[in-house]
Amino acid sequence: MCQWCFKHGAGQKWYLNAKNYSDDLAKELDLEDYLTEQWTTMEQIFIRRIKGFSSIGLGYKLKMPLIGKFIRRGAESMIHSEKKNRKAFRADGHFGQVIPLEDGKIILSELAAEPLIENYCLCRWMQRGVKDACCINFGYNATAIEKFPRFIPKERTLRIDREQAIERLEEHNKKGYVATVWFQPVPYVCAICSCESPECGGLRLTNDFGLHEVYKAEYIIQLNIDNCQGCGTCVKMCQFNAIRLIPSIDRVIIDYNKCMGCGVCRHACKYDALSLIPREEFPGFDGKYW
Numbered sequence: 001m002c003q004w005c006f007k008h009g010a011g012q013k014w015y016l017n018a019k020n021y022s023d024d025l026a027k028e029l030d031l032e033d034y035l036t037e038q039w040t041t042m043e044q045i046f047i048r049r050i051k052g053f054s055s056i057g058l059g060y061k062l063k064m065p066l067i068g069k070f071i072r073r074g075a076e077s078m079i080h081s082e083k084k085n086r087k088a089f090r091a092d093g094h095f096g097q098v099i100p101l102e103d104g105k106i107i108l109s110e111l112a113a114e115p116l117i118e119n120y121c122l123c124r125w126m127q128r129g130v131k132d133a134c135c136i137n138f139g140y141n142a143t144a145i146e147k148f149p150r151f152i153p154k155e156r157t158l159r160i161d162r163e164q165a166i167e168r169l170e171e172h173n174k175k176g177y178v179a180t181v182w183f184q185p186v187p188y189v190c191a192i193c194s195c196e197s198p199e200c201g202g203l204r205l206t207n208d209f210g211l212h213e214v215y216k217a218e219y220i221i222q223l224n225i226d227n228c229q230g231c232g233t234c235v236k237m238c239q240f241n242a243i244r245l246i247p248s249i250d251r252v253i254i255d256y257n258k259c260m261g262c263g264v265c266r267h268a269c270k271y272d273a274l275s276l277i278p279r280e281e282f283p284g285f286d287g288k289y290w
Helices: 003-008 023-028 031-040 042-047 058-062 065-079 101-111 122-128 140-145 162-175 201-209 233-237
Strands: 095-098 116-120 133-138 178-183 189-195 219-223 243-246 251-254 274-278
Touching: 023 031, 031 042, 031 140, 042 122, 058 065, 058 201, 101 162, 101 178, 101 189, 116 122, 116 140, 116 162, 122 189, 122 201, 133 140, 133 162, 140 189, 162 178, 162 189, 178 201, 219 251, 233 243
Parallel strands: none
Antiparallel strands: 095 178, 116 133, 133 189, 178 189, 219 274, 243 251
16 A cells, blocks of 8 residues: 555555545535635646746756756645645645546445536646546535536536446546546545546656656556457557557567556456456565556
C-alpha cells in the first residue's frame, strides 16, 4: 500500500475508507465554499503559477539544475498539501490514483456520497476542445459543479443513480479509458475520472514531468504466456505503451515499469491471458508507484 493508505486508509486502501467520503469530513474541511471557489476558475489550473514561476514551458524549467529542483519541490508541496491555508484556485491537495474497474464499482456502489453526477471532462475540453461526459463526481464536489452550466451535459440528465454510475464507468473502461480516483482535497474523496493519456492533466504531469500527481494502482498486470495468442489487441488498448508484441515469438511482453495497473487491457483479450494481481505480490514492485 502507498503512504496515503497508511495515513488515511485505516489499514486498507485510502480510497476504500468510508470516512474519506463522509459529509462530516466535508463540513470539517469547509469544502462547500472551497470547492465552489475551485470550480469557478478550474480552467486556470492548467496555467497556475508554481512558487512564482509560470507553468508555461514547465518541462524545460524542471530540467534546469537549481530552478528545476525549486519548482519541483514547490509543485509537490502544492499537490500533496494538507495545510489549513490551502488555496482552492491552485487545487492544493488534489491528486489521485489509478484504479481497476472492480474497485471503482465498490466506490460507486458503497462509498460515494450522494448526489452523483456525470459531467464534462475538464482535461479533454482544455486539451482538445472536446466535451465528453466521462467524469463522475459525488458529494460536495457534485453540488459545487452543478452551479456551473459549462460543465453540465446538455444531452442527458446530470444526476445519476449508483447503478447508472457503475454502468457508465464500465462503459468508459471497456472503451479504453483509464479510471482514477481523486482526493479533492486530501483526505476528502469525491471523484472518479475516466480519461486517456495525454489528455488527462494528472497523468500528463506524472508521465511527462515526473510529478507525483497520479499514483500507479495497487495492482499490476500479470501475463499468462501460455494463453497469449499474439493477436496484439491488448497493445492497442494500453495507454502507457507497457505492452509490446514480439512477432518472432508471436506473443506479447509486458514492461512492468510502465504498467499503471489499470487493467483496461483485459477487456481487449479474448483468451484470458491478462489478469490483475496485487502489487505487493509481484516481486520487485511492492511499494513502487512511480
